[in-house]
Amino acid sequence: xxxxxxxxxxxxxxxxxxxxxxxxxxxxxxEIFGLLGPNGAGKTTIIKVMTTLLTATEGRVTIFGNERxxxxxxxxxxxGYVPQDVSSDAALTGYENLLIxxxxxxxxxxxxxxxxxxxxxxxxxxxxxxxxAKTYSGGMIRKLxxxxxxxxxxKILFLDEPTIGLDPVAxxxxxxxxxxxxxxxxxxxxxxxxYMEEADHLCDRIAIMSIGKIATIGTPAELKxxxxxxxxxxxxxxxxxxxxxxxxxxxxxxxxxxxxxxELPGYIDLLxxxxxxxxxxxxxxxxxxxxxxxxxxxxxxxxxxxSSVRKMRRVARRMA
Amino acid sequence: xMNIKNEVxxxxxxxxxxxxxxxxxxxxxxxxxxxxxxxxxxxxTVFSKNRxxxxxxxxxxxxxxxxxxxxxxxxxxxxxxxxxxWDRDSGNLAKLLVAPASRFSLVIGKCFSASVxxxxxxxxxxxxxxxxxxxxxxxxxxxxxxxxxxxxxxxxLIAAVAASISILFATIFRxxxxxxxxGQLLTLPLFFTSSALYPIEIMPWYLQWMAKVNPLTYGVDLxxxxxxxxxxxxxxxxxxxxxxxxxxxxxxxxxxxRRMME
Numbered sequence: 001x002x003x004x005x006x007x008x009x010x011x012x013x014x015x016x017x018x019x020x021x022x023x024x025x026x027x028x029x030x031e032i033f034g035l036l037g038p039n040g041a042g043k044t045t046i047i048k049v050m051t052t053l054l055t056a057t058e059g060r061v062t063i064f065g066n067e068r069x070x071x072x073x074x075x076x077x078x079x080g081y082v083p084q085d086v087s088s089d090a091a092l093t094g095y096e097n098l099l100i101x102x103x104x105x106x107x108x109x110x111x112x113x114x115x116x117x118x119x120x121x122x123x124x125x126x127x128x129x130x131x132x133a134k135t136y137s138g139g140m141i142r143k144l145x146x147x148x149x150x151x152x153x154x155k156i157l158f159l160d161e162p163t164i165g166l167d168p169v170a171x172x173x174x175x176x177x178x179x180x181x182x183x184x185x186x187x188x189x190x191x192x193x194x195y196m197e198e199a200d201h202l203c204d205r206i207a208i209m210s211i212g213k214i215a216t217i218g219t220p221a222e223l224k225x226x227x228x229x230x231x232x233x234x235x236x237x238x239x240x241x242x243x244x245x246x247x248x249x250x251x252x253x254x255x256x257x258x259x260x261x262x263e264l265p266g267y268i269d270l271l272x273x274x275x276x277x278x279x280x281x282x283x284x285x286x287x288x289x290x291x292x293x294x295x296x297x298x299x300x301x302x303x304x305x306x307s308s309v310r311k312m313r314r315v316a317r318r319m320a
Numbered sequence: 321x322m323n324i325k326n327e328v329x330x331x332x333x334x335x336x337x338x339x340x341x342x343x344x345x346x347x348x349x350x351x352x353x354x355x356x357x358x359x360x361x362x363x364x365t366v367f368s369k370n371r372x373x374x375x376x377x378x379x380x381x382x383x384x385x386x387x388x389x390x391x392x393x394x395x396x397x398x399x400x401x402x403x404x405x406w407d408r409d410s411g412n413l414a415k416l417l418v419a420p421a422s423r424f425s426l427v428i429g430k431c432f433s434a435s436v437x438x439x440x441x442x443x444x445x446x447x448x449x450x451x452x453x454x455x456x457x458x459x460x461x462x463x464x465x466x467x468x469x470x471x472x473x474x475x476x477l478i479a480a481v482a483a484s485i486s487i488l489f490a491t492i493f494r495x496x497x498x499x500x501x502x503g504q505l506l507t508l509p510l511f512f513t514s515s516a517l518y519p520i521e522i523m524p525w526y527l528q529w530m531a532k533v534n535p536l537t538y539g540v541d542l543x544x545x546x547x548x549x550x551x552x553x554x555x556x557x558x559x560x561x562x563x564x565x566x567x568x569x570x571x572x573x574x575x576x577x578r579r580m581m582e
Contacts (some may be wrong), residue, residue, distance in 0.1 A: 013582060051418050053581045076420040087411030091341045100340070103333040104419040106326060132344060188568070 001065060003029045003156055003188040004050060009059035011045050019045040022059075022211035027190065029155075032182060034199040035192040036288075037209030038296055043192035044084065047160050050190070051081045064155065077105075078147030084160040084192075090134035094125050097133060097148055098114040105152035109206040112151075118146045123177075139170030143177055150181075156188045157181075163198060172216050173199055198289040206288075215295035230260045230269055230286045235279035240271055252280075258283060330421035334429025338436045346440065353444040356392040357572060358415050360385060360449065368458050372519050377549060380566075381458040386471075386543035387516030392445045393475050397434040397482035398507050401490030401499045404430060408580050409496075417581065427573040430487055431480040431566065439472060439480030446471065467546040474546065477562045478539035484569035491576035515540045535565045 004027040011020040022041040027033045035043040048054040048062060052072045061068040063075045088097045098119055102112035120126045123143045133141060142162060149157060160176065163171040179202065182189055193199050199206050202219045207217045216223065232255045240246075246255045257263045260283035268278055343348070360381065366379035367373060375383035407413040416426055446468065453459040462468065489502045511517075513527055514536035520528055531537045538558040545552045 048581065053414060053417055055578070073420055075458075076418055077395075079418065081414065081418040083411030083414040085409070085411040087415040089337070089341065089412060091344045096340050100337050101415070101419075103336070104330060104416070104421060106329070106420065140535075145411075311512060 001029065002026045003031075003064060004190070005060075005062045006046070006050070007060045009046065009049060010057045011042075011049060011054065012057045014082065018212055020049070020056075023212075023214050025207055025214060025217060027188060030185050030186055031204040032178075032189045032191065032202055034203035034206040034293065035190070035209060036194065036196075036199045036206050036296075037192075038176055038194060039298070040211075041209040042212045043209055044160055047081075047158055047190070047192055051079060051158055052076055053081075054087050069145060072182070077152065079152060079156045079158060080146075080152070081158045082142075082145045082149045082155035082160065082162065084164060086141060086142055086145070088133045091132060093130050093132050094136070094140075094144050095120060095129040097144060098151060102146040102151040107151070115151050119151060123147045137167045137170065138174045140168065142170075146177070146181070150185075153185070154187065156190065159189065159191045161192055162197065163193070171198070178202060183231075196292060200288045208292060210296040215297075216291075219283050220288055223295075224286045224288060225258070226255070227285070227290045227294045228286055229290040230257050231255060231284045232257050232260045233282040233284065234267065234271070235281075236271060236276050237279055238271075238274075238276035238278055241274045243267070243270075257283075258286075321488045325400070327422055327425040328417075328418075329428040330425040331432065334426065335417070335432050335436060338433035342440060344435060349437070349440045349444060352392065352396065352441060353448065355390045355395070356445050357448055359388050359391065360452065364388070365458075374522065375519060379458045379460070381456065382460055382548055383519075383544075384517060385459060385461065386547045387514075387540055388544055389442060389445050389471070389542045390477075390509055390516050391545075392441055392479060393438045393478050394482050394510060394536060395540075396441050396544075397479040398486050398502065398510075400430070400434040400437075400483040400498055400505045401486035401488075401503065404487055404490045404580070405494065405496045405499055408494075409454070413580065416514070423577045424570065424574045427484075427487060427570045427577060429485045431570060432476070434483030434486075435476040435479040438475050442472060442475040445515075461547050463552060464550070467550065469560065471543055472544050473543045474539060477559070477566070478536070480545075481535050481539070481562055481566050484566055484573060487573045488569055488576070491573055491579050495578065510534060510536050517545075535562055538562055 006026070007024045009020055009023045012018045016319045023046065035046060037043050045054065049056050049068070050063065052068060052075055057071055064078055065072045066078070068075065089100075092100070092107065095116055098116035099112055102115045105123065107115055125140060125144060125147070126137065128140065133144060136144065141281060142272060146157070146159070159178070163174050166174060188320065191199075191202060202218065205219055206223060208223070210213045216226075218226070234253045234255070235251070236253050240253055243255055248251060248254070263279060264283055268281065271278060285290070364381045364384045367578070373380060404413065440473070449459070450461065452464045453461055485506065486499070486503060489499050493502060494501050514529040514534050515531060516536065520531045520537070524530060538561045539555055545555065
């Protein structure tokens with residue numbers, strides 16, 4: 001059974017904007033699925049609909065066969081959700097945060113204490129368990145939040161921008177933690193992000209969103225292959241032989257290539273055999289960003305709105 | 321499917337959350353204890369000395385003490401909706417809403433979370449009033465410890481009712497500034513049209529009418545009966561009105577609660 005099926009989902013806020021405009025996709029049990037898109041593309045809205053926080057204007061959403069909104073109660077028992085904004089209670093200790101979450105998911109007093117302690121050990125937060133969460137670093141808070149979302153062993157974990165506002169070191173730690181968690185529990189993970197590197201690094205499959213619609217879905221490799229912006233850039237002295245699709249750019253020879261690193265030696269040999277001298281050699285790999293630009297139709301920075309920038313900085317400040 | 325036992329546990333867990341928050345930071349309670357004492361010692365003393373208001377056989381200071389307690393409780397709870405908006409703006413509320421708990425138990429849990437703060441506040445204020453009554457001859461309150469202890473469940477009820485009003489504002493207005501504004505707008509009318517500062521009988525007829533639909537009047541009546549007069553003949557009516565008001569408000573909050581996430 002697929003973990004999630006979404007068909008023709010539409011969500012309109014009040015009488016205003018259509019945030020999600022007819023989206024359909026399925027997510028298999030056990031995969032890490034990424035929703036990638038610029039701010040305002042509708043990623044968070046889709047997550048909120050799947051996690052029972054919002055009701056769809058139109059369309060059908062099922063989680064392991066449970067239909068929204070009829071089976072919301074069953075769905076809530078199956079999912080864990082870590083919102084984009086800091087959701088741990090800053091005034092409570094790490095242990096207390098976990099304890100309250102465990103109780104909210106129906107665990108009794110003794111059981112709740114045991115689960116909280118287990119999770120603290122798994123998160124390597126045991127030494128900090130009696131410190132209030134506001135003294136935690138950004139990475140520690142994210143781990144605590146993920147732990148809180150997992151006290152009931154959910155089958156699906158939703159992470160909305162899991163590394164927003166984190167420094168590069170903390171970001172790598174959170175990535176490693178998510179992957180380790182996924183290996184151990186075999187659960188399905190759904191991530192929204194607007195960091196290309198994050199999506200490339202973590203996700204089995206990615207849906208690229210653009211203004212309320214899904215532009216394309218595929219594995220990171222498939223998406224990159226579908227754009228193929230890779231190239232070999234050579235500084236050459238002498239007259240090169242005719243190479244199909246090659247061009248001169250700023251005094252360099254540019255040769256499009258699907259796999260530039262592997263094709264480079266062949267071209268060097270060819271040029272040398274034709275009496276050319278190689279002055280410099282560079283390669284340009286296709287990145288997920290190239291795929292993003294093609295499908296979302298814009299570079300991510302250009303889409304940033306003032307409100308979302310402010311929000312992101314606020315999160316960053318609170319987590320610092 | 322959901323069941324009663326789970327829902328009761330959810331309510332208790334949300335109350336526990338507030339109690340733990342309070343345990344880590346209670347400066348708020350200490351600072352807020354100053355205002356009721358100012359009311360009592362400055363406002364109360366002036367009115368008492370001049371015998372402006374006919375308060376039956378009791379000194380004005382004794383008459384107003386339960387009213388001041390009610391006010392302290394009202395002020396703690398009437399801005400509780402702002403905390404809910406704050407919880408929404410951080411991810412705290414989302415975390416509660418994805419848990420398998422009904423919206424109704426969330427609302428009830430949040431109403432009685434205000435009661436947790438109110439009880440802490442009331443214990444401080446009552447202690448201060450009792451201490452003052454040892455030194456100030458104009459304050460003489462009930463010396464029945466059972467009655468004094470019984471004020472605490474009344475405080476719980478008044479706080480929950482005030483919080484339910486505030487939460488309703490939060491679900492309707494949804495921003496901190498507006499909930500704050502409407503809280504301010506409502507606090508003084510609620511306070512002044514209740515029997516906190518003067519007996520209902522001396523008000524003009526239209527204010528008497530407002531006092532009768534003001535839930536705080538019934539709370540003050542209970543507190544005054546317990547702390548001062550010992551007259552509890554209206555207790556059932558008072559408790560009934562407060563509970564009824566809480567039920568209606570919390571159902572309205574439940575119906576509107578999903579607006580918080582839109």
